[in-house]
Amino acid sequence: SQTIHQWPATLVQPVGSPLSLECTVEGTSNPNLYWYRQAAGRGLQLLFYSVGIGQISSEVPQNLSASRPQDRQFILSSKKLLLSDSGFYLCAWSDPFGITEAFFGQGTRLTVV
Amino acid sequence: QKEVEQDPGPLSVPEGAIVSLNCTYSNSAFQYFMWYRQYSRKGPELLMYTYSSGNKEDGRFTAQVDKSSKYISLFIRDSQPSDSATYLCASYLWGSNYKLTFGKGTLLTVNP
Numbered sequence: 001s002q003t004i005h006q007w008p009a010t011l012v013q014p015v016g017s018p019l020s021l022e023c024t025v026e027g028t029s030n031p032n033l034y035w036y037r038q039a040a041g042r043g044l045q046l047l048f049y050s051v052g053i054g055q056i057s058s059e060v061p062q063n064l065s066a067s068r069p070q071d072r073q074f075i076l077s078s079k080k081l082l083l084s085d086s087g088f089y090l091c092a093w094s095d096p097f098g099i100t101e102a103f104f105g106q107g108t109r110l111t112v113v
Numbered sequence: 114q115k116e117v118e119q120d121p122g123p124l125s126v127p128e129g130a131i132v133s134l135n136c137t138y139s140n141s142a143f144q145y146f147m148w149y150r151q152y153s154r155k156g157p158e159l160l161m162y163t164y165s166s167g168n169k170e171d172g173r174f175t176a177q178v179d180k181s182s183k184y185i186s187l188f189i190r191d192s193q194p195s196d197s198a199t200y201l202c203a204s205y206l207w208g209s210n211y212k213l214t215f216g217k218g219t220l221l222t223v224n225p
Contacts, residue, residue, distance in 0.1 A: 006156075034212075041121065043217035044157070044201065059212075090156050101147070102213060104156030 002027035006091045006105030013112055019064075019078040021108050023091030026072065031093040033074040034102065035066055038088040050074060051096060086112045116140050117204055119216025128225050132189040136202035136216045139183065143204035143214075146178050148187045151199045151218065160187070160200075192223045 006023045013019060025031050035047040046059045048066035056066050063082050067075045074091055091105040119136045126132055134148075145164055149157035161176040163169045169176045177186040185202050199218040206212070 041217065043119075044203075044213075044215040046212060049212060092156075101159035101162065104158065107154070107156050109154070 002093075002103065004091065004093055004103055004105045006108060008108060009106065011108055011110045013081050013110065015083055015112055016080050019076070019081050019085070019110070021076040021089055021091075021110075023074045023076075023105055024072055025074075025093045028072070028093070028095065030071060030096060032096045033068060034092040034094070035074065035076050036090040036092060036104075038090060038107075039086075044090070048076070081112045083112050086110055116214045117202060117216040119202055119219055121217050121219060123220040123222060125222045125224060126192055128192060128194060128223055130192050130223070132187075132192050132196070132221060132223075134187040134189075134200050134202070134219050134221070136185040137183055138185065138204050138214075140204070140206070140214075141180070141183065142206055144207050145205040146176070146185050147203040147205065147213070148174075148176055148185075149201040149203060149215075151201060153198075157201055194223050194225045197222045 003026045033050045036044045037047055038044050048056055048058055050056050050068045053068050053071055064078050089108045092102045094102045117138045147162040148160040150160050151157040161169055161171055163176050163178050166178050166180040173190045175188040189196055199220050201218040202216040203213040
């Protein structure tokens, strides 16, 4: 069966510090991968999605970047965090070949102080 | 205009009540419609999805889509305290690499 791992669950970082959040998927090949951010009162916002290794599409201009170094690994990064980067970050995957659900990780709650 | 609009609530009901959660969408090209449930501090999980217009039932949950009015509904019968969560509607355009467009979510509390 497929599983998605996302860590850490909680993170407190000072303004100006770097960020690296990692997501890995098991039990499937060539998944579509996604990073969402969920801010209070603003719903789920798609940040990046990837349909293959090294292929990253950005949905929203921001202080963040994403990389997919391996088929089932998706990384969200920032060189210098801003206060506005605080939020709940969710990784998700979907099967690219059919109409199936998007499976979400458990999320990382990031607080920038 | 947001592509998917959802009343954030909060909505509080007694146990056993019928709950109606609703969304509207603006993009008439959307073809697939989903409802996700999200417990506090957890990732969303898919409850149901429907294609085009019509109803879909799964146990106590019924999803309904009316494409003519661009209206999405989720009904929960015999609501339970364990149903207390945030419910997110989402729409999807075929061929868009599964880029879901979410509503803001409705916080539901079912009181025992």
